[in-house]
Amino acid sequence: xxxxxxxxxxxxxxxxxxxxxxxxxxxxxxxxxxxxxxxxxxxxxxxxxxxxxxxxxxxxxxxxxxxxxxxxxxxxxxxxxxxxxxxxxxxxxxxxxxxxxxxxxxxxxxxxxxxxxxxxxxxxxxxxxxxxxxxxxxxxxxxxxxxxxxxxxxxxxxxxxxxxxxxxxxxxxxxxxxxxxxxxxxxxxxxxxxx
Ligand SMILES: *[C@@H]1O[C@H](CO)[C@@H](O)[C@H](O)[C@H]1NC(C)=O
Numbered sequence: 001x002x003x004x005x006x007x008x009x010x011x012x013x014x015x016x017x018x019x020x021x022x023x024x025x026x027x028x029x030x031x032x033x034x035x036x037x038x039x040x041x042x043x044x045x046x047x048x049x050x051x052x053x054x055x056x057x058x059x060x061x062x063x064x065x066x067x068x069x070x071x072x073x074x075x076x077x078x079x080x081x082x083x084x085x086x087x088x089x090x091x092x093x094x095x096x097x098x099x100x101x102x103x104x105x106x107x108x109x110x111x112x113x114x115x116x117x118x119x120x121x122x123x124x125x126x127x128x129x130x131x132x133x134x135x136x137x138x139x140x141x142x143x144x145x146x147x148x149x150x151x152x153x154x155x156x157x158x159x160x161x162x163x164x165x166x167x168x169x170x171x172x173x174x175x176x177x178x179x180x181x182x183x184x185x186x187x188x189x190x191x192x193x194x195x
Pocket of ligand 1: 056059060066067069070073
C-alpha cells in the first residue's frame, strides 16, 4: 500500500514537472511570436514581415537587434535567389531591350547583395563604441539597396517589355524591395530605441 502511494506520488511530481516545462515553453514561443508580430507593425509591409520572420521567432526572442539582423538575413537570401533567377533568364532568348534591362538589373542586384552583406557584417560587429558610425552605415547601405532595386523595376516598367518576363521579374524584385524596406524600418526602429 505504502509502496504504491510513493510510486504514484513520484509519477505525479514527474508529470507536474513535465507539464510545467511544457507550459513554460509554450509561453516562450507565444511571447517570441508576439514580439515578431508587434515589431512588424513598425514596417510598411507588416504581413510580409510576419510571414518571413515568424519562423525565426525562437532565434529572435525579444531582441530588436536580432529582429533587424534576421530581417537583413532574409532579405539577402531573397535577393540572392532573385539574382540567380535573373542570371538564368538572361541566357534565355530575349528581345534586345529586355536583355539590356535584365543586364542592368543583374548589376543593380549585385550592388544590392554587396550593400546587404556589408550591413550584415557591421550588424555582427556592432558594439557601444562603434554604434553611431555602424548604424549610420547600415541605414545608408540599406537605403542604397532599395534605390538599386527600384531602378531595376523601372527598367521593366516600360511598355515595350514582353508581358511574361516583365510580370515575373517585376514580381520577384518587388518582394526583394519590400523585404529591404522592412529591414530598413526595423534597423531604424532598433536605432530609435537604442537612443
Ligand atoms: C544571420 O545569418 C547568419 C549566417 O547565416 C547566422 O549565423 C545568424 O545566426 C543569422 N542571424 C539571425 C538573427 O537570423
